[in-house]
Amino acid sequence: MKVGSVNKKIIVREYNLEVGKIQVFDDYMVSIFDEGATLTLERAYQIIGISEIHFRDKNFGFISLRKNSYAIDPTIYSYLKELENLKAFAIVSVKEIDMHNFKIEKLFYKKPMKFFIEYENALKWVKRRISAK
Numbered sequence: 001m002k003v004g005s006v007n008k009k010i011i012v013r014e015y016n017l018e019v020g021k022i023q024v025f026d027d028y029m030v031s032i033f034d035e036g037a038t039l040t041l042e043r044a045y046q047i048i049g050i051s052e053i054h055f056r057d058k059n060f061g062f063i064s065l066r067k068n069s070y071a072i073d074p075t076i077y078s079y080l081k082e083l084e085n086l087k088a089f090a091i092v093s094v095k096e097i098d099m100h101n102f103k104i105e106k107l108f109y110k111k112p113m114k115f116f117i118e119y120e121n122a123l124k125w126v127k128r129r130i131s132a133k
Contacts, residue, residue: 015050019043019070024054027130028061028088028123035068044076051083059087061126065119066093072101077108088129089113090122 015022020033029051033039051060062080080086089109091102094117102115112129116122 012054015046017043017046020068022047022050024050027055027058028063028126029054030063030065032065032067033070035070037068037070039070039072039076041073041076041079044073044079048079048083051086055085057085059085059130061088061090061130062086063119063122063126064089064091066091066095066098069095069097072105074105074108077105081109081111087112087132088126090116090126092116092119092122 009025011023011025013024015024019037019039020031023030023032029047031047051062054060080089089112091098091105091113093099093115099115102113106113114122114125116125
């Protein structure tokens with residue numbers, strides 16, 4: 001999995017949470033959660049709060065960079081789909097288990113969501129979704 005940045009994107013802000021970190025860019029966020037973390041609804045509210053600070057009146061995308069293995073409460077997706085300005089949700093991983101989990105997660109999240117092996121491809125897709133009318 002190649003991790004880099006398209007056109008040298010600059011991190012606007014980085015948040016270190018109990019479960020990992022959130023990097024905020026101009027029009028998207030990237031999550032990198034810790035090995036063994038559990039992403040609960042309470043922790044998801046922190047991430048939603050971060051999105052509201054930075055993208056209150058602006059479309060944005062979310063990239064879940066899955067370097068580590070962690071657990072996710074799938075009910076989180078029912079809250080994320082309520083964010084009208086969240087236009088793209090990408091998951092990046094080279095692990096087969098993450099591909100299987102993605103298929104399950106996609107059942108809970110009925111908005112544009114896609115799985116990628118390379119970060120660059122995920123970022124291009126997210127950027128296209130954000131700029132689409």
